Amino acid sequence: xxxxxxxxxxxxxxxxxxxxxxxxxxxxxxxxxxxxxxxxxxxxxxxxxxxxxxxxxxxxxxxxxxxxxxxxxxxxxxxxxxxxxxxxxxxxxxxxxxxxxxxxxxxxxxxxxxxxxxxxxxxxxxxxxxxxxxxxxx
Amino acid sequence: xxxxxxxxxxxxxxxxxxxxxxxxxxxxxxxxxxxxxxxxxxxxxxxxxxxxxxxxxxxxxxxxxxxxxxxxxxxxxxxxxxxxxxxxxxxxxxxxxxxxxxxxxxxxxxxxxxxxxxxxxxxxxxxxxxxxxxxxxxxxxxxxxxxxxxxxxxxxxxxxxxxxxxxxxxxxxxxxxxxxxxxxxxxxxxxxxxxxxxxxxxxxxxxxxxxxxxxxxxxxxxxxxxxxxxxxxxxxxxxxxxxxxxxxxxxxxxxxxxxxxxxxxxxxxxxxxxxxxxxxxxxxxxxxxxxxxxxxxxxxxxxxxxxxxxxxxxxxxxxxxxxxxxxxxxxxxxxxxxxxxxxxxxxxxxxxxxxxxxxxxxxxxxxxxxxxxxxxxxxxxxxxxxxxxxxxxxxxxxxxxxxxxxxxxx
Numbered sequence: 001x002x003x004x005x006x007x008x009x010x011x012x013x014x015x016x017x018x019x020x021x022x023x024x025x026x027x028x029x030x031x032x033x034x035x036x037x038x039x040x041x042x043x044x045x046x047x048x049x050x051x052x053x054x055x056x057x058x059x060x061x062x063x064x065x066x067x068x069x070x071x072x073x074x075x076x077x078x079x080x081x082x083x084x085x086x087x088x089x090x091x092x093x094x095x096x097x098x099x100x101x102x103x104x105x106x107x108x109x110x111x112x113x114x115x116x117x118x119x120x121x122x123x124x125x126x127x128x129x130x131x132x133x134x135x136x137x138x
Numbered sequence: 139x140x141x142x143x144x145x146x147x148x149x150x151x152x153x154x155x156x157x158x159x160x161x162x163x164x165x166x167x168x169x170x171x172x173x174x175x176x177x178x179x180x181x182x183x184x185x186x187x188x189x190x191x192x193x194x195x196x197x198x199x200x201x202x203x204x205x206x207x208x209x210x211x212x213x214x215x216x217x218x219x220x221x222x223x224x225x226x227x228x229x230x231x232x233x234x235x236x237x238x239x240x241x242x243x244x245x246x247x248x249x250x251x252x253x254x255x256x257x258x259x260x261x262x263x264x265x266x267x268x269x270x271x272x273x274x275x276x277x278x279x280x281x282x283x284x285x286x287x288x289x290x291x292x293x294x295x296x297x298x299x300x301x302x303x304x305x306x307x308x309x310x311x312x313x314x315x316x317x318x319x320x321x322x323x324x325x326x327x328x329x330x331x332x333x334x335x336x337x338x339x340x341x342x343x344x345x346x347x348x349x350x351x352x353x354x355x356x357x358x359x360x361x362x363x364x365x366x367x368x369x370x371x372x373x374x375x376x377x378x379x380x381x382x383x384x385x386x387x388x389x390x391x392x393x394x395x396x397x398x399x400x401x402x403x404x405x406x407x408x409x410x411x412x413x414x415x416x417x418x419x420x421x422x423x424x425x426x427x428x429x430x431x432x433x434x435x436x437x438x439x440x441x442x443x444x445x446x447x448x449x450x451x452x453x454x455x456x457x458x459x460x461x462x463x464x465x466x467x468x469x470x471x472x473x474x475x476x477x478x479x480x481x482x483x484x485x486x487x488x489x490x491x492x493x494x495x496x497x498x499x500x501x502x503x504x505x506x507x508x509x510x511x512x513x514x515x516x517x518x519x520x521x522x523x524x525x526x527x528x529x530x531x532x533x534x535x536x537x538x539x540x541x542x543x544x545x546x547x548x
Contacts, residue, residue, distance in 0.1 A: 003491035007484075038483060038500045039514035061514060063481035064544070124483065 001114065006121070007064065010111055015064040018071035020078075024057045029138075033131030035123050040066055044131050051082045056132075063124050065115065070128035072109050082136060089133045096122055140439070142446045146527050149443050152435060153524045155179070166495040166529045171314050171342060171472055171520030173364045176424075180367055183427035184420050195419055196393055196410075210419050213426035214409075220429045221340075221359065222350030223376045229412040230422055233373035234341040235263040237360030238308070240375060240388040240412065241337055242267035245306050246275040248384060251335075253305035255297065257282040257289060258506040261314050264339040265506070268308055284510055287316045287466050294325060303333025311343025315504035315518065316465045317448065317472025319343075326355025335381065341365055345522070346444055346471050348437045351376050358382075363421055367428035372421025375412065383407065389414035440523045444471045447521040447530055454534035460541045464511050472520045474502075477537075480544040482515045488540040495536055 024045035034041045040062035047055040056074040073092075077085050087105065094101040095113050103110045112125050140148065153159055155177040158167070167175060193206040211225075218225045231237045245251050254268040258281050265281075272279035282297060284290065298307075307329045312319050322338055329336045335357040343349065344359075345366035351359055358381065363372040377385070387394050387405055394414040397404040405411045432440065451473045455461050464474045477485055482499035489495040498518040501508045508514060519533055 001491075003488060006487065006491070039505065039508060040481075041514070061481070063483035065483075121483075 001117065005114065006118075008111075010108070011064060011068040014068035014071040018067070018074070020057045020071055020074035021059065021067075022057050023059050024055065027055070027057070029135055031131050031135035033127055033134070035062070035066070035127045037120075037123055038063075040124070040127060042066070042070060042127055042131055044070075044128065044135055046132075046135060048082070053077050053080055053082070053085055058128060062127065065121055066124040066127045069109075069112060069125045072112070073128050073132060076107055076109055077132065085132070086136055089129055089136065092129050093126075093133070096126055140442075142443075143527075145439060145443045145446065148439065149435075149523050150526050153526065155431075156524050157181070159524065162494070164494045166493070166525075166532050168519040168521065168525065168529065168533060169496045169498050170345075170365070170522035170525075171518065172498060173370065174345065174367050174522055175524060176367055176369075177428075177431050179431050180369075180424050180427045184369065184424050187420050187423045192419075194416055206419060209426070210417070210422050213422040216426050216429050217374060218376075220433070221344065221361070221374070221376060222352050222354075223359075224352075224379070226408055227351070227376050227379055227382060229375040229377075229382070229409045230417050231360070231373045231375050231412075232371050232418070233362040233364070234339060234360040235362075236388075237358075237373060237375035238264050238337075238339065239267045240385065241306075241308075241358055241360070242271040243388060244385040246271035246277055247386065250384075251277065251304050251306050253278040253280060253301065255280040255282055255305060255307045255334075257284055257309060257320075258510065259284050259287065259313050259315065259318065259504065260308070260310055260507075261339070261341070262503040262505070264308055264310060268306075281506070284507075286510060287313075287318050287464060287507070289320050289325075291321070291324075295328060298328050298332040298334070301332045301334060305329075305332075305334040306337060307334055308337040308339065310339040310341070311349070312346065312470060312472075313504075313507070314342050314472070315502040315507045315516075316474050317469030317520075318466050319468065319470050323355060330355055342471065345432075347441050363425045363428065366425075367431055368424040369418070369421045372418045372425055374425075382409070382412075385412060387411050387414060391415040393417075435523060443523060444521050444525075447525055447527070448473055450527060450530045451519060451521070451533060454530060455537060458534060458538045458541065460545075461537060464513065464516055471522070472518060474516045474518045476513055476516045477541055477544075480541060482517045484544060485517050485537070485540050488543060489533075489536050493532065493536040493539075495533060497533070 027045035027047050029046035031044045042060035045057045058070045091101045091105045156175045158175050191205045193202040195207040195210040215225050218228045254272045256268050326336045337358045338356040340361040344361040359376040364370040391414040394411050486497050486499035489497050500515050
């Protein structure tokens, strides 16, 4: 895959223009995650109301792929119930592991499937998602 | 004495000895601190060994076994000459990491030492084994603070003055994450003055600089074959004969045994005690060929050329806006930098996929050094004899382009 396939307009748009970036002091669920292989860190700020995610934002540092992936995830999870969100996250994990998954549940996030061929970058893609999985397990 | 341009021309010629560059002529390989490319002569030596001399060593009495043993032992002799030690002081290992693990494990249980000192800029392989075995066996572990990317010599002296003589100081000859070359000669003297012993991690140093173990203040030295043109899975542990003899075996098995009884076993003496099991024989053969290649090319010439490349890279990267250099001014063979707004993985992907430049990004197995520099990860370009001025210029131009490309999305 070429550089332009990985760093597509879609990824670069989310990297630069995410509306979900920032610290949310009103959130009632905060979860930190890090990618030990490169030191990247992310903090998720989730507002939960009646078992529903009403807002999700993130802060931290990482490469364009990890930041774009966090932004896409936030878009996707906002408005979902806890149950729906868990299902979506599990589905995303399946996609990255190369298992059968339901594309309809993932929307734009299925565009990350192509990065599965790059084991080094899968860690970047999955940082936000793994962190969300941990947050929502609680 | 050659001018930098003449030397560059000389090494441009040698680049043809490395088949990877004929298969991929546009490749700019700048990750030699991780592993080096291999010349045809090394590849031929490995093939030749398997085609003509393959047998186990130190076992059979038939001629083929003798030939294999002779090759293995001649590699030991040649390598001893290369690093200035005696053959009875050189043990084959899997590489520097294994050598350091043998030392940390053995020195932590022998009862002669109560403290391990290691600067925090060390590669994890020269930090974690000492930390682990010290903790496990109740020794004191001192992670020596650093000043940005260098040692603060007054702190080194102060630390050593407090020692009681029962300590081990382990230090890289050249730091992999920044190219800093600590004054290990001076530190070795101070360590000895304070009654301790000195371990030198030569993984990065030995490929780049003529070193004489017997003339140094170093008690143990480790280095790796694959960082100096040979195969992976082979390296050396060098030690003063007496100290080496006192080390506990690390791997128990064939070759390291004199006599096995039902209750007790008597181990071999000397280097054999530390070479349990069938060793990486083709690896040893590849190191022999590699050392021949390096000596023919000229270690001093390699040293000077690599320094010229590093200085050129430093100047060129400095001239581009947006990049911050984290290596010290005097860094050798390695230059580490970040872009002020773009992540190191993004820069490395741009260079790798768009420009065919192999450049490392990440924490370089040195998280504490990154922390000290106040960064999470960095890009690292590392040079070796097959790199040329053209490579450095392509690096600089590509870095400028990468910075521009990512900035356009702002």
